[in-house]
Amino acid sequence: MIVCIAVVGHQNNPLYIQSFTEADDALKLHHIVHCSLDVVDERVNNPKKSGPLLNETFLGLLYPTENYKVYGYLTNTKVKFILVTTDLDVKDADVRNFFRRFHAAYVDAVSNPFHVPGKKITSRTFAERVSTIVKAFGLSSAG
């Protein structure tokens, strides 16, 4: 299950962060997302020499915490997507697929002429679409 999804801007500032958990651990998720930016930095600064593709947007598993796994994705405009999930056995393909759909939703949201680039995303449509994608991810990984 995805517990948190975040969009992080150029100055490592949160543009959109949404947790999908009943428990009161939203703050912890904020911390986890924030910490994962270190890994993103590390990956971006020391790219894998043997990596399959140079301009791969999917960063893979960033780090495992005690109960969560954190995945990252870097768009070509250097906006970071962070995904926190509680599933311990996640297929990379599912995560990639999720990020692709999420990226599409993000692109649509920032293409809104009333959206100012670099500001937080406050669109309700985006939020709804994200929660749909998140739910769909739960189904696909379960099945």
Added chain:
Amino acid sequence: MEEYPEELRTPPVALAALVGCSDHHPAISGHLHSLQPPMNVLALPDFSKVQVVLARKAKDPAAAGDHPPGGILRRDWLLKHRTRVPAVVAAMFASDRVSGDPAQWLQVCSELEGLKAAARPRNVKLVVIVVQSSSADEINEDRMIALRKRAEVDSKYLVTYTPSDALELTQSLNRLTNTFVELANTYYRDEGRRIKTRVEKKSFSSIELNIRYCFKVAVYAEFRRDWVEALRFYEEAYRVLQEMIGTSTRLPPIQRLVEIKHVAEQLHFKVSTLLLHGGKIIEAVTWFRHHNASYKRLIGAPEAIYLHWEWMSRQFLVFAELLETSSATTQSISSVAADNPDRGLTEWEFRPAYYYQLAAHYLKKKRSSLDIALSMLVNANEIDGRAESVAPSTFVGQFSRLLEQGDGLSFQPIDDEEYIHYALAEGKRFQDSYEIIALFKKSYESYGNLKVQRMGSTCGLEIAKEYFSASDFTTAMQFFDNFAQLYRQEGWVILLWEALGYSRECSKKMGAVKNFVESSLEMASLPVSSDDIQSLGFKECGPAGPPSLPERESIHKEVLELVSGESGIRSVEESNDLNVTEGNPLHLEIDLVSPLRSVLLASVAFHEQTVKPGASTLMTLSLLSQLPLTTEIDQLEVQFNQSEYNFTITNAARPQSTSKITSGQQNNRVEIAASLSLVTNKWLRLTYGIKSEQSGKLECISVIAKLGPHFTIFCRAESPASMDDLLLWKFEDRVETYPTKDPALAITGQKVIQVEEAEPLVDLNLGDSGAALVRESFMVPVSIVARGHDIYSGELKINLVDVKGGGLFSPREIEPSTMDGHHVELLSVAGAEWEDESKKEADKINNIQQSFGLVSIPFLKIGDTWSCKLEIKWHRPKPIMLYVSLGYSPHGNEINAQKIHVHKSLQIEGKNPVLISHRFMLPFRRDPLLLSKMKAVSENNQFTSLPLNETSILILSAKNCTEVPLQVESLSVEVDEDCAATSCSIKPGSEDLANSGLLVPGEEFRKVFMVIPQVNSSTLGMGTVLLRWRRDPGSGEQVSCIQEDSVLTRHKLPDVNVELAPLTITLECPPYGILGDPFTYFIKIHNQTQLLQEVKFSLADSQSFVLSGSHNGTVYVLPKSEHILSYKLVPLASGSLQLPKVTLTSVRYSAGFQPSVNASTVFVYPSKPHFKVADQRESRTESVAAK
């Protein structure tokens, strides 16, 4: 890791025992210790001891197989093999005893028998050492064989040991070592094999034994340094242990799990150590991950849950320490991680910091569950009582009650409840808080070394929280403030809220009013919108509560009440309240980088960029606050860099406070505003007029807002044009408005206004006088006309600047670079009117330097004029820029009155007036043989060569290159002083030049000189040409500015090479010929040397002449004499005719000579011409024409 016993932490070391001959033990054991790998030695002085050592242990393995085991691993088994059960026993006998009398021999035999009996059940290997006192000692061969047979050892295990001499000692020690190592390996291999067969044949009664056997095989393998097998069996043991988790029923459930975890921990530790020592860091990390995944869920019974967390924490801590000490970690982590992307390992999993962090995290979990467990107990004494005399039992991970039975001790199993009590009592003894801080600190520092900020700050935040809960508020606050900065920078509002909430609570507890108000105001102004709370249930946000708009409002209210003095907040640590009163006023400062900018942002914009003095302009002061509630400001004080402009704005709605404040400040302007209330995210704009008198910069420095009777905020003023966005609010989607009504002003507005100086009403004129000529004193007239101002204390500054210098105005900057050697010089400043009163004003000339002049101007009334002339002299042709600036004050009485400046500039070209050139000529038809000319032409071509003591002709010409006519007064050559007058005589060819010395532009002036060098020198200075000239006075308008004196231009003539010509040839023929009239053509060869000169000559025929004389031949010219070749020529044609060509060759110098075409031409008249001899001048022209 330190809590593990040493035998577990270090790799096993083989053990050997020495019996008998105790005086030799230290040498042997020392040698065995120094081996690589070392071997430990158990030194037993006599044979009775060895039976005790071996026999006592011998009972255990026999007992093991019979009844079901009480546990998995024996606690002391490893230690036993490390320190008590040797692999090899060496019996040492002195040689004299072996070969001694039968009684001694019998004793030896009986000792050996006893040893054999003790060693055999354990399969301990036996070595017999015979100690020879000297190498010469003969041992009875029969006795030796008998001894070997008695001992039932192979002949090679009967070793002689000769300590007497060094060489022998080394050899015997080496022999011993080889034997020991071999036997020890055999022993451990045999033992390992023995147990391994049990594992392979599955000949064990219970799963516990399976694990135990695997463990033993692995340990034996480790003894043999067979790491691969050791690893395999440790892993096997670990795997079997996992199978046991669900199935074992031997112990009560809690203790069962505890035992399994303890054993798993040991096995895991061994596996990790072996992997890391083998450099297999990836495998080690993967193994740890596997270990973690297998046991993480095995929480166990709820009442013992803290044991699980403690255990988990220990796993992480131990692995972190292993990683840290392992040499394998030194290699590049990122490359390791990069090479194995498929395993899904991430960068941090190779870092100890990650494990320390999680160890601390689990320890926190342990503490909280331990607290719960403790609180569930009715009273604390109960545990202490029931936990008494519980101790670790013989098996790893088991605990039991220790009972004294007579003189021995026995273990009695305990039930789970008792165990829990024991564990709680143990847990109470530890200060988890310090441990947690230490772990987080390690992690924090480790991340810090890796420059991993955010992970580090998360750890730091945890440390701070620990300090906070331990009531160490000072330390906690430092940490919170540190990390708040990072969150602030990156705009993580919620995390910032948490940190600030703690910080605020800390300052509240410490009674630090200022910090409390600051963090409260910052929190209240954070961009936490109501949207966030719907999705975020923030219970963990600490003392601040969940971030939400109502929370912000309540914080704001609280702080407002505090600063208005309405209420105080009770601080915990100190008895006094947290309050703001008259005796304890509060003053906050907000600068350009302060996080409190969102609390109060002051922008000041002047409506104009510049203003004339005395004119009035408008200034808009705009204030913005992001505080959630409307804030009423009592009073605003605006401060400028010129304090007389400061003014105060008071709130009309709050009259009582204004009166009090104004009384304190005298004669300052006070404005009253109808309302000074700050609404959230809405600019409060106030516009006031400012009238400036003094020219210069007027800048608004700050705005001080007074919010309560004793609370002020000092806010630095910002220009709207250069104002940064609010750090946190810039990411928010909010309505953004301009600080001023006029949007253009919001973009360009500045908090600084330039007050101009008054318009000058004085004319400054520079006369334009065309190009200047080098070396003349060039005059530039300057005139000052006071049109509308009186001129008091006027000063005229003159700067000469190189045009190429790029318009540098300041003389100080350009002086060193362009004025080197002073190509252009400001000589003086002279003025007609000024000179009249020169005595009075002379001291007022402050400074005239080569490129800079400062002249003071006398007082001028309106309508007066003053003029002067600048005298400038060029030494080189060069264009310059002349800058003249006049500074004066229109009012005489004020000392520090504002000066008014007028600037003028003029570019002046400096030119060379004349171009002087020269030419040397030899006399007509007279040619000296100059040897230097014959040398390679290219080599020494600089100097013109002149013959010594011969007359040469120098023609000097001066060409006017200016655009004005020049009058040449004289042209002469001045011989240099260093060359004596005798060295060379230069005489003008004619007495005086023609009376018209006027040179129009482009015209050339020539003069001829006779030069007779008298010194033989290769570099003879010819002197300097002196040309005296002046501008032609007739040429009109510039008369006024050009000085009347004539100017002397100097031109240095190049040096010449003077040498004695050995031969001089003179061709002589009449000036003209007449057709058919014969004349004589002489060729005179003059030998100037002391040598006989042989000269070959030849004369070519010419069709224009009939010639008599020898065509060719050789003549010998005597020293210092002259030889004349004479020819009679009869011209056959008329006109300018070529004489017969003469070629002369000096044999000595192998130099040929041919006269030039010019020199061998003669004009032949058809008949005898008739000249009027009377006219002298005519004849001269004639002769010139003949040339």
